[in-house]
Amino acid sequence: MYLYEWLAFDGYEKNDCSERVTGTKKQKKYSANTAPVNVSRCMSESASDNSSLYSYNNIYIDVRTPNDEKRGAITLSVGMGGLMLLLAAVAATWFPIEDLIRGADVNGLHLGWEFYIFSVLLTPMTCWGGLYLYFRYAFRHLRLEAFTARRLIVRFNRITRKVYLLRPKHLGGVVALDWDKAEVFLDPDMSEAQGIDGFVLLGWDKESHGVFDAQGQPKDTLEVTFVGKPTRDATELLAFWEYIRRYMEYGPEAAPRPQRLLSKFPWPWNSFKAAWRLDTGFVGKPALWFFILLNLLLLPVILIHGFFHWVSLLLCYEPTFPKAIEQAGRPLDGTG
Template sequence: MYFLERGFQWGKRLMSYEEATAEYNKQQRQPGQAELQAPEGVSESVSAVVYDNESLYSYNDIFIDVRTPNDEKKGVITIFAGGIYGMLIYWFFMFSSVSIERFVSGRQHNGELLTGSDYFSLTLFPVTLLVILGIYLKYTFRFFRLEALTARRIIVRFNRITRKVYLLRPKHLGGILILDWEKTEVLMDKSMSELEGTGGFVVLIWDKGDGVDLQGTPTDHLEMTFVGKPTRNASELLAFWEYIRRYMEDGPAAAPAPKKLLSKFPWPWLSFKAAWGLDTRFFRHSGLWVFVVINVLILPAILIHATGHWLSLLLCYEPRFPRAIEEAGCSASTASAAGGCQDSPR
């Protein structure tokens, strides 16, 4: 579910650029801490190690495509809201077909002629269902589109040749943007320890005018994106950002290709894995097996979530960058030296 992106876009409509900037500056501070010690730009290292966080869709010498934290957070709205949509539509057509049949024959199911009240009832039920469906759609469809009938995923592309960050998002969530890598700000405490930080995901910020849309119009507000799947601790979070930073600053040799790239094909077992959400380390430590037991006990709910997750993927389209972005940085000389803009072997 694109809850974070929806909330950010909604917030932009409520606040002016100046108000949003002030709010962002407040987020630089935490209770008990004088000020968030964010990295001084993209050139500053934050970790001695790198970690791909199992978050890459594509990797080559030109760019990397990285996922966002939304991949697992979908399915619940799809299966419940979609189920109610389907039920109301089914009842509407069922009652409509019965009404039409009765109107054509002019008789009830027992052969008696229709009365005025019969005509009224046969008209009322389909119309009532249609009104209920319309009201339900009006107030819930905006949330349904956060999981279905939209882009299957949001992709963040880091292109080391053009020195740009490309955001591939649905139009209602901000659309496609081209942002300057050097002007990227990271909402992260570079000095966090395991006691102070529990992981999370990388949050990147750009100021007004630090990017453009596909038409070349400069951005007129703060822009934000959320990168990678949630990490388990502070070390992983810092190492993941360091992986991206070194890829862009030092090249592929400093950030080796992951052993396996993420698949974009909507396999049903990947939806089950997303809904299951159980870290494999639980199987390696007997003291953590209680979490395995809990997950087994709630397996029916997990299966419902997994089904909704898979349906949401099937009801979405696979987004693609425009050709100009796909070919950005892939000039003839660059493509020859780098082996083209194809992904490295998995």
């Protein structure tokens, strides 16, 4: 789920901001030569929240990241592999102990030298060794969607004019970024097709000096973040960015509260809806029936995906911003 963020954080000391963005599949989808644009530039005549907001008030909006639906597969493959290794290691240890206590095997036969070599030494060592290798090399991949923060949140605070990234430490941690020093990687002249499955990319390079840690101390680094639910076309993508821009530049009057905010509670039906991925925007169109038929044919796979999507949510914790960021921009009496 956090693959893009993980790749970006892993490349902090190797590449500059534009190279890191270009290195992802999505940036290649737009254009390898897309130049960053200042956040003050208007890119659309319309504005849309793109059903991407967790919170909305007069001070800030909390926005989701693109890959919330893309979870479950790693939990299924890597997670089940680790569970099987653990069970095998426990069984390879427990059963020989039972035989040693009993003084004979399950059939009542005497414990020979082969028992001590294979059951006591080789099999447990192999299983526990495999489990060690799993935690050393595979577990970090499981943490892309399990045993980590349930979601990444991008907060746009119009009072402090900061963008706050809420991430676990292995993805860069919590940082505060200057809104006015941000650059958006969007092409206002992109074709409609280039906006399919698109999302907003924001970057801050080292020279901008716009990156701070959670305590407000400057950091000599670069940052990039991915914002919003994947869109259906370029018009929707540019309108979503315009919604964020208007909120930050002009306030809530220019970007009204969405009719519905995203829920953070891990309801199971939301996981199955994410796995189903049937766009309701096709309702009333002939193309809808093709997607319905395709999803019905893949229903067993969708159910498995949805179940492990939900399991991955249950294996994660709900993240919260530090108190200083929660209070940022609020009046001294705590209202607002």
